[in-house]
Amino acid sequence: MSKFLxxxxDWTxxxxxxxTEEIATIAAEELQLDTYPNQLEIISAEQMLDxxxxxxxxxxxAHWSFGKQRAIESGQYRRGEMGLAYELVINSNPCISYLMEENTMTMQTLxxxxxxxxxxxxxxxNVFFQQWTDAEGILDYLAFAQRYIAQCEERYGIDTVTDVLDAAHAISRNGVDRARRPRHLSAREExxxxxxxxxxxxQQLSEIWRTLPPHSAERPPEPTGFPPDPQENLLYFIEKNAPHLAGWKREILRIVRKxxxxxxxxxxxxxxxxxFACFVHYHILHSLHAKGLVTDGTLLEFYASHTAVTLQPDFDDPRYTGIxxxxLGFAMFQDIKRICLAPTEExxxxxxxxxDPDWRKQILFAMREFRDESFVLQYLSPKVMRDLRLFALSNDPNVATYRVSAIHDDSGYQYLRQALALQIAExxxxxxxxxxxxxxxxxxxxxxxxxGAQxxxxxEAQKTLxxxxxxxxxxxxxxxxDNSLSEPSAS
Amino acid sequence: MSTIIDRRSSGTRSTANQDRLQRRVRARLRVAVEKMARSGSIEDLANADQPISIPTRDLHEPNFRRDLSDAPWERVLPGNKEYRRGDSISKPEGGGSGKGREGSPDGLGEDEVAIVLSADEFLDLLFDGLALPNLRKTAQGDIHAEQWRRAGFIKDGSPSRMHVGRTMRAARARRLALRAGKRRELQDLLDARGILQEEIQDRMARGQDVSVEQGRIDELDRQIAALERKIKAIPFIDEADLRFAHIDQQPHPITNAVMFCVMDVSGSMGEKEKDLAKRFFLLLYLFLRRHYQAVQIVFIKHHSTASECSEQAFFGAREGGGTLVSPAIVLTEEIMQQRFPPDRWNIYLAQVSDGDNYFADNAVVGEHLTSLLPQLRNLFYLEVNRDSESDLLQLYEAIAQNFPELITARASEREDIYPLFRALFATEEIPSHV
Known part of the structure; x- marks a missing residue:
């Protein structure tokens, strides 16, 4: 009697x-994953484009730039230049995943x-998601933002609102606190x-304090400049300090910033x-197959998709578009498992x-505590560098040739790792x-x-300014x- | 732990974004639409469903980004085959390859965005800022007919207009409302009677006296009988239930228009002239469509005689002979009287000619026009492909002094038609002739 799911x-x-039930069991028992409840939504291609x-x-x-994005993408999709993703997932609680209706059952499983x-x-x-995002509140906040901006459009006119959004979008990438965590007033702080x-x-009660001479004269002088320290969050700074900005415009800046x-x-x-997601699906699909729940055919179809997704074309391949x-991520997570189970001297x-026999602990630790830059610095192993045949190329604009500054050899591993981490960061x-x-x-x-120095x-800077x-x-x-720009420009 | 939702039926939600996109590039879309109107094929105009390309630079979203084209950089690449540390690789010709990929997050290598306009959106852009000159004058006075219309339900009316469904619904509601309380009461009595009955049987089985209980049962039976009578007495249908469909006379605006296309098909009207005419007729037709629910077209061709014909015959035919304009005007009048009474129809007449007419005929034309014009919304006269004004045009212009609804124009190139059209219908002023 076959147990095949x-x-x-065809999916039903x-x-x-x-x-989903089987996958949940494997995820919990074999990988010890801790997840939000899932909400799977089946959508059509048009909705995926949305x-x-x-x-x-x-x-x-609503904003015209989203309309533009859609026009570009639906054009490419219609002309067959672009395939659509099989899924889209949202960092929310419950975690919403969109599944395309055109997927086969194998693809849905994957x-x-x-x-x-x-x-x-x-x-x-992951600690960065925990620190920076609020999965509980995001859907409500997005609904609020949509409502609020629609109300503003009604009250102040679509064009006025668009102007504010255009400006806010231009500096939205500079509207993020990078060095400071968003403040949660913790219990300890309270x-x-x-x-x-x-x-x-x-102090007020102890009479003796009154006898002390006031020490106001010893206070350090008020900082003369404003802001006292440089501020990296342009949107936040403007929202709080722009001299004449209507309240609703400040709220819109806040929405874009959030x-x-x-x-x-x-x-x-x-x-x-x-x-990590590739690592998880790779493990789960093999586990489903090992348990006899999916057929060999399913496994083969899975391999075809999986290898297509995790293909790294060489730098001189016409398909090359970067790392x-x-x-890279799949290779590194697989490698962490390998280092645990079958380590070499290197x-x-x-x-x-x-x-370490508990490879799950190592994988989950890596998944929780890092971001790309630090993950590469910490975990990119010589083996992965060799497998991908990584090398570093440096360019001096004054010299007619590029120089190979490091390759995947003993003297190059450390250098490559740091160069790649820096490249990711930038x-x-x-x-x-x-x-x-x-x-x-x-x-x-x-x-x-x-x-920065670059x-x-x-x-672009002038327009943004x-x-x-x-x-x-x-x-x-x-x-x-090397120079400076002004707006309105000096000329 | 998992919920599965089928979202496919909820449709797309991109309309708002698309509206804003079109709003933003409206100026550009208008230029593109006008270009199509000027030189595009007539088929394109009639069924505009083609994408319009907008250069992405119009939709550029700037931000602070790095420009590494002239700066030193270092990059890690995969797939090394033969390089060793310290190797030099010559830069590709033309330089500039150092542009960072991170520098173009939205530059998908496309420099154009295609926007597909619906037919309505296309026409809105095409006729943006234009209005029918005479429509404004009579906008309030457009109501020419009264019509009987359904106007809800009333409680009084002639038996022939009784609405059975509504009446039965009202009757049922009344019956339910009146009966419910009594039914409940009845049920209580029946329950009580049942309990008593059991008690009696119980007592009889034990050989006890049941006369008191029997008395109460009789009392209950009387009450039950009374209630049942009352329930029965609720009438199946009552006068208060009657409902009648009401109809009322309501003013009914005329929403139909008819456009008479009158064209000279004498030997002097060649392919080019007809193409000009067709463009003009088509624009006018599309324009009228924006104002009226339905627009009918009557084609009349004429040389020395006039006849009604099909569209193909109208634009295809090329007949010789001399030219008389008056038969066409007379035929228009006749068709109008027979099929399109002016109090029911908004009538437009568009006439295209090269202006050749027998001199003697001009007086006849003038006479007929003066009687015809008051019944028309507008008469458009387009003279094509002539170096100087014809006698006919001069006659029309003279008449236009008294009848502002007569509008004249001249055109000689296909590109002229759309600007001419815009000039004719621009809202700023109502030109009587161009």
């Missing part, structure tokens, strides 16, 4: 239900394992505040997130955990532009400075390493 490849709700247009969010306010268990567990446990209040009361903040960890953990986060030199973070001063007693001009695209000017309402200057 399905033998032909009953089959999806049965498969979801694409709004960065995968299920509810979003997608449920990948998204509803892999990504889901990542969202719930306790601390209470103690302080108590101490203050105590959503940018919510999306920030996704860019920071692309390699890990996809790598494939699926490929692995023992490189990794303290080599040979590509996932926008240029670091900070507010350094506001001339509060003069003409109120706002001065920004680019803190040059900015000047025309003009949006900042629209919001701030007074002159804006941007100082860079």
């Amino acid at each position: 399905f033998t032909d490849n 709700f009953a089959r999806i239900d049965a498969v 979801a694409y247009a709004s960065i995968g969010l299920p509810v979003y306010y 997608v449920i394992a990948h998204a509803a268990y892999g990504h889901n567990a990542f969202f719930k446990n 306790e601390h505040r209470r103690e302080e209040r108590e101490r203050y009361l105590q 959503i940018a903040q919510y999306l920030y960890p996704q860019g920071q953990t692309k390699i890990m997130n996809e790598g 494939n986060p699926y490929a 692995d023992r030199d490189w990794f303290a955990f080599a040979g 590509s996932t973070r926008p240029p670091d532009i900070q507010v350094v001063s506001v001339d509060r007693w003069g003409d109120r001009h706002l001065r920004l400075r680019e803190m 040059p900015l695209d000047q025309t 003009s949006f900042v000017h629209d919001l701030w309402g007074y002159d804006v200057h941007l100082d860079m390493a």
